Amino acid sequence: MKLSQIGEFGLIKRIYKKAKDKNVLVGIGDDAAVIKIEKKLLILTTDTLVDGDHFSFKYFTPEQVGKKAIEINVSDIGSMGGIPKYALVSLVLPKDLDANIIDKIYKGMRESGKKHRVEIIGGNITHGKQLVIDIDMMGEVKKQHLCLRSQAKPGDFILVTGDLGSSAAGLNLFLKNIKGHNYVKTKHLEPKAKYHKVKSFLKYINAMIDVSDGLASEVTHICEQSKVGAIIFKDNIPIKEQTRKAAKALNKLLKSKISKGLENSKNFLKDPTDYALYGGEDFELVFTVNEKNLNKVKGFLVGEITERKGVYLYQKGKEKLIKKTGYDHFKV
Numbered sequence: 001m002k003l004s005q006i007g008e009f010g011l012i013k014r015i016y017k018k019a020k021d022k023n024v025l026v027g028i029g030d031d032a033a034v035i036k037i038e039k040k041l042l043i044l045t046t047d048t049l050v051d052g053d054h055f056s057f058k059y060f061t062p063e064q065v066g067k068k069a070i071e072i073n074v075s076d077i078g079s080m081g082g083i084p085k086y087a088l089v090s091l092v093l094p095k096d097l098d099a100n101i102i103d104k105i106y107k108g109m110r111e112s113g114k115k116h117r118v119e120i121i122g123g124n125i126t127h128g129k130q131l132v133i134d135i136d137m138m139g140e141v142k143k144q145h146l147c148l149r150s151q152a153k154p155g156d157f158i159l160v161t162g163d164l165g166s167s168a169a170g171l172n173l174f175l176k177n178i179k180g181h182n183y184v185k186t187k188h189l190e191p192k193a194k195y196h197k198v199k200s201f202l203k204y205i206n207a208m209i210d211v212s213d214g215l216a217s218e219v220t221h222i223c224e225q226s227k228v229g230a231i232i233f234k235d236n237i238p239i240k241e242q243t244r245k246a247a248k249a250l251n252k253l254l255k256s257k258i259s260k261g262l263e264n265s266k267n268f269l270k271d272p273t274d275y276a277l278y279g280g281e282d283f284e285l286v287f288t289v290n291e292k293n294l295n296k297v298k299g300f301l302v303g304e305i306t307e308r309k310g311v312y313l314y315q316k317g318k319e320k321l322i323k324k325t326g327y328d329h330f331k332v
Contacts, residue, residue, distance in 0.1 A: 026148060031076040031209055032139075034146065041146065043139040045076040051131040059174045062101045064189050065133070066108025071193050072212070073137040074116050075283045078195020079210040080148070081202045082141035084116050089123035092132035105133070116193065147208035147287065152226035154307040156206055156288035159299030161197040163238045164215055165272060168279020169246040178249055183242040191283045198285055201297045208287040216277040216322050218286045219303065220311050232303040232322070234315040237276050247272040277313075278324060 026034035032045035049055055055065050077084040170188030173181050209218045219230050288305055289297050312319040
């Protein structure tokens with residue numbers, strides 16, 4: 001069976017195996033692994049950026065690529081309730097790549113590292129046909145602050161820390177060469193970890209995950225790990241007016257191309273909510289909280305955890321089962 005058939009998350013399920021070491025508290029299946037070393041809980045995560053897939057120098061600067069490499073790993077550590085500490089950087093480099101580009105990538109990594117107090121302590125370099133940046137990051141978490149995907153309870157409310165869909169809209173603007181709309185473009189070029197938004201109320205959070213693949217995908221991950229279901233309130237999803245304007249511009253271009261026979265009419269126009277549900281790379285945090293603690297946390301209430309399995313989208317008295325999820329590396 002080909003990877004394009006089973007997809008990224010199907011592959012993860014295929015290779016999943018529970019760790020036998022009793023010191024591995026969390027293994028495959030969450031934003032990061034958690035291991036116990038004496039009295040400390042350490043968080044380990046890794047993420048990879050590939051030139052032409054996760055970034056392009058057509059619109060990214062090398063510094064922005066370096067910052068993104070650090071921020072997305074910090075986001076994974078933060079979504080577990082932890083504090084990032086150290087990073088290892090591995091690079092696959094084409095032989096004809098200008099060394100100045102690497103200098104600037106490291107400048108960006110160190111700037112983000114300084115902001116989050118993350119120190120780059122080593123790594124590896126090899127050659128290849130395209131630029132690949134792989135970050136391994138380690139952090140620490142207090143036991144009472146550890147947040148897992150598997151801790152959501154029926155009756156929990158689902159909240160998100162900020163607006164969604166802007167990064168995906170920004171990427172599509174770049175791909176379609178549409179000028180302007182700097183807010184959403186910057187959100188795509190300069191993602192920022194949001195763990196600082198929840199630090200003050202971590203003890204009230206049940207489950208948590210960062211939005212790397214879209215709200216629908218992240219809520220589905222929480223539900224699968226917690227063995228529950230969810231309702232997402234479509235009208236409650238926080239979407240900036242700038243994102244709505246970007247979606248309008250993209251739809252206008254698509255309509256024009258369809259009318260000229262340059263695009264297939266099956267390329268449906270997108271509601272701005274589609275970018276929030278299925279776009280990804282916003283790196284806001286989605287978390288669940290019990291009703292009694294709702295007034296002790298901050299965020300946008302976007303849904304509710306249910307005993308009924310499945311993730312449903314609710315609007316104007318009607319529910320629709322969400323079958324589509326977010327970004328998948330092997331199905332795009």
